[in-house]
Amino acid sequence: MAQRGLRGTLARIAQEFQQRPEQDATWQLEALDAPFAPFAVPCSEMPRVSVIVPIHGKLAYTVACLRSIARHGATAPFEVIVVDDASPDHSAVTLAQIDGLRLLRNERNLGFIGSCNAGAAAARGEYLLFLNNDTQVTPGWLDRLLDCFAEEPGCGIAGSRLAYPDGRLQEAGGLVYADGSAWNYGRFEQRDDPRFLYRRDADYVSGAALMIEATLFHDVGGFDRRYAPAYCEDMDLAFAARAAGRRVIYQPESLVVHCEGISSGLDPFAGVKQCQIANRATFADKWQAALQRQPAPRTPVETAIHHERWPHILIVDALTPDAARDSGSLRLLNIMQLLRELGWRVSFMADNRAATHDEIVQLGRVGAHALCKPWSPSLVTWLRREGATLDAVMLCRHYVAAPNLDLVRRLAPQATVLFDTVDLHFLREQRAAEHTGNNTLARQAELSRHRELALIQACDITLVVSPVEHALLARELPQARIELLSNVHEVYGRGAGFTARSGLVFVGGFNHPPNEDAVRWLVSEIFPRIHAQRPDIALHLIGEIPEAARLSLVTPGVQIHGRVADLTPWMESCRIALAPLRYGAGVKGKVNMAMSHGLPVVATGIAAEGMQLHDGDEILLADDAEGFATAVLRLHDDETLWQHLSERGLDNVREHFSFEAARAALHRVLPLPANTGDNLR
Known part of the structure; x- marks a missing residue:
């Protein structure tokens, strides 16, 4: 195990010392060399979130971090607590001039873990957001993390997408192997690759930008002091949360720029950074039983991140859904959200493989991975690589299902195939022909009818949105399995009278x-x-x-x-x-x-x-x-x-x-496979 851990450490060193480009020109970061002038950060008397920033010197980075918080703010009420861990510079004097800031000073150096725990003890918020002082936040940094606790059942910890100042991705959630070694998923990749833009469960998230329920933090004993002064405490906290039955969620919509290594350096054999190797052994010893469920060290990363064996469904539709475009898009997005709540891993591909950044983000918000150009290959190539991982495939609309059904049967033979009619095209075309008296359209409707009925017979399950269509198909094809899965809407309630x-x-x-x-x-x-x-x-x-x-x-x-x-x-x-x-x-x-x-x-x-x-x-x-x-x-x-x-x-x-009605329908149509564990912990 020591040799494998050393190889991982050396690989990390090689990455960290790669030549990096200059700062990404698209960033609007706070300048480190800007002269200090007093300013204010938001401060609520009744904060929902307490932002805790531990510092030990590096004043310029701390000021830039706080300026970014002041600039972007948040919708949720929050407070900012800076814990000065006996800084050797004049940080405390300068930071005392920032209005709204709660400044705590340790009488002696407690290290990162001690400072975080001290900040948590003084916090008033329902949630704690630990934030490194060498970070800068972007719009939505706090609110999007908070979303996870409202929208992800059992969420205990949520972490941000971290990027370097040069624009490259630093971390999209952490991965832990069976020997206790760890890896930052997506390191040095392009930050807008859809692989890193969807919510998912992670083994851990970096303490550089980590939100946790305050009660959960205190229940598990905070950051474990055996890792003092720093390193592996975020992994340990995540494993403790998971042991308590809570989930750890990676939230890509919270983007935080992290300089990394400013406080502790990059050399794992010098200073505080050298604790990384020793603490990993401590972590492996403490979580020996839990680590038996983690992937083996040589497991490819793209396989390892899905090691918990959520059942996998691929959905193919004509276009990438956009909730602002049509009701069919809203229905599909809500179905994907419910599938994920029910324990499914969701991948989506449009027939033309096109998707805008906003559409990718919408999919990511419901936990679906967008397979699109230029990031993903064609459907046939993807199925050759991933078909064996699929438990189900949903093909939407007859003109998408028809050319792809044989391909799915051949490359994912074990998958249950669902045909989502969206609406019966032949019925709509028949009615349009009757309304307009158009004989050409009537012939087209009859062609569509034969195609749709043939698909229904060839697929395992067919979904319709209307009881009228359900009854029609039950008469036409009594031997086929037809299920009703209608539109899905949140009940907002009446506002104005x-x-x-x-x-x-x-x-x-x-x-x-x-x-x-x-x-x-x-x-x-x-x-x-x-x-x-x-x-x-x-x-x-x-x-x-x-x-x-x-x-x-x-x-x-x-x-x-x-x-x-x-x-x-x-x-x-x-x-x-x-x-x-x-x-x-x-x-x-x-x-x-x-x-x-x-x-x-x-x-x-x-x-x-x-x-x-x-x-x-x-x-x-x-x-x-x-x-x-x-x-x-x-x-x-x-x-x-x-x-x-x-x-x-x-x-x-x-x-x-409602979501409740659709959830019941999906549970009936797609029960979890027998080999699936407790995905929601």
């Missing part, structure tokens, strides 16, 4: 033909009837609308907003949501979304299909322009009816389209 609201809202982009037809019918035939009687009522159109189409939609009272990042302002300020769809299939996310905010809906029968909605109870329904306009005007001025529909709409989402 009836009198504080005004106007109508339609949500839907022209990239979906039923939406384009609905908008044109709404603007040309429905809204003119409303505007003639109530010119004070505005109509808000939200969604991707081409410029040429916008010109044809400009009429009095119509406000075209296009695509927006957040629907909440309209969901909380408009009085009625509209869904005048004349054809389509599946379940309509625009209806779910409005009802999840307590916003009443007027819709056509097609728009309400398969949603367990009843006219006059949860919704108002009308299928002709005159009746639709009449229903809108009636609801707009009837507070009692509005209140009733608002309450009943919220009940409908809770019962049929």
Whole structure:
């Protein structure tokens, strides 16, 4: 074990002494040589988080760190505690001039561990965030760590993505091998590689930027003093948290720039740094039993980081989901979040392998690894390498599933294959053909029908979003396994009441033909009837609308907003949501979304299909322009009816389209494999 540990140490030394480029030009870091002038850091009297910064000299780095905190702040209330560990310079005198800072001074040098424990003892926050003084924070540094405790079941510790000042990645969570040796995952890689941009469980996270529940920290005895003055204490704390049944989460959205080695140097055979080797032996001895479950030292890193054997699912869809683009994206992102909560490791690939940085971050937020250009190979190459790790594959939409099903069966034969219809394309196309009288579209619908039914027969499980579609397929293919997994929405609840609201809202982009037809019918035939009687009522159109189409939609009272990042302002300020769809299939996310905010809906029968909605109870329904306009005007001025529909709409989402309903469906469809351990500890 000593030889293997030495090899790892020498490899680390070689890396640390590599020639490094200059500071990344994209960083906006605080200058180390800037003259000191007094400033203030945020300081709450009732902090939720206590930021603890231990220091021993190196004043310039400490000031730069505190300036970055002052610059970026946080939404959550926090305090900053600097523990001066008998600094040999004039740090205490200078730092005393920073307003809002809680400055503690050790009477004698206690080392890193002693200083952290002293800061924790004085902290008032529910959470402790240990932060090295040779770091600089970036926007979201604190709030995104806090998210993990709200969004990750059993989270006890959360750690940041660490990068060098030159822009290279320093750490994306730590890995511990069976001999007690450790490795910083992603070291010297590109910091925006999607491999390092998704939340995941880690063996440990660096104490350079580590958040932990204060009660958990005290329950496990804080940083273990046997590692004094420093090194391996963060690994030990993580193992203690895991032994207490808590998870350690790597959070890539909290990015912290870490100079590394400023306080203790880089030479492992000199100064405090030499404790690294001795403390590793101490760590291995203390956690001997737990280390038996860690990967062997020669295990490749990409394999070792998944050693806990979460079952692995690959999801392939036409495009990378974007919650601001369409309801199908929101549904898929929420499904991925639930899969991870249920103990699954999730990888995602778009059929075109394209993904924007924002889309990669959205996937990472729900714990999904984006496989995209230029970072990942083609599906066939990836499956050749990773197919044996897959327990399930979900292929979305018939035109994505059809060309890839045989490939999946061949390269991942052990995987359960799910076909997610999203909605039955042939049913939507049939209805569009009937609505328009288009014979070409009718022939296309029949072709789609044969393809979709063939896929359903060839796959292990088929997912549909609507009870109507479930019943249709049960009649067509009684031998196939069809499961209902509908839209998934958070129930936000009603914000503003009836009198504080005004106007109508339609949500839907022209990239979906039923939406384009609905908008044109709404603007040309429905809204003119409303505007003639109530010119004070505005109509808000939200969604991707081409410029040429916008010109044809400009009429009095119509406000075209296009695509927006957040629907909440309209969901909380408009009085009625509209869904005048004349054809389509599946379940309509625009209806779910409005009802999840307590916003009443007027819709056509097609728009309400398969949603367990009843006219006059949860919704108002009308299928002709005159009746639709009449229903809108009636609801707009009837507070009692509005209140009733608002309450009943919220009940409908809770019962049929909530996370709880979807979680139960997924648990039924994808139970954890028998060889899976307690992934959530």
